[in-house]
Amino acid sequence: MDVHCDEIDDPQSRSLETLATLALESGMGDKVTASHTTAMGSYNDAYAYKLFRLLKMSGINFIANPLVNTNLGGRFDTYPKRRGMTRVKELHADGINVAFGEDDIKDPWYPMGNGNxxxxxxxxLHVGHLMGYNDILDSYQFITLNGAKAMHVADHYGIEVGKPANCIIMNNDNFYNALNERSEILYSIHNGEILVKTSPKQVENNFNA
Incomplete structure (x- = not known):
């Protein structure tokens, strides 16, 4: 169950607390995902502290949508202007599963969406203040493993013998460099077959040594 929940800047919005309580009491737990939850970025810390205990007990997942959330969030503010995203860093640090998504592809809410x-x-990473080297190096999980966990396909996900060969291969030596340099995708592979292949870009250096 994916619930678009508390997608508002109102610090008094309490739908997430209700959702987590229902997930806990019904036993649905991690079968429930709360998307957006941008009101959490406006909660005071005392309430957020109390809420996090319930969130962890409930086992629910979270999906933040950084592109559209930062576009829509805080748009009624003058200044200071809120960032418009849920507490990704704090959720992740507390062991609560949180992934990133893209909620809109070229529509009025987010005309720049392209599915990348x-x-x-x-x-x-920018909006969530996740700029430590290890934060960036390990951030692939927000768009891979954590999403698979939320969708309950983690058992069929990852690079292991016997699992479906669905992956992309990027032109770099680690994820930090691949993300920072916007490295091209050399191969897009589905069920072991190459769907798309890109030749590495050629750079000509004309500077004298």
Missing amino acids: MLDALHMG
């Missing part, structure tokens, strides 16, 4: 999850991740 690296764009969503890049924005999410």
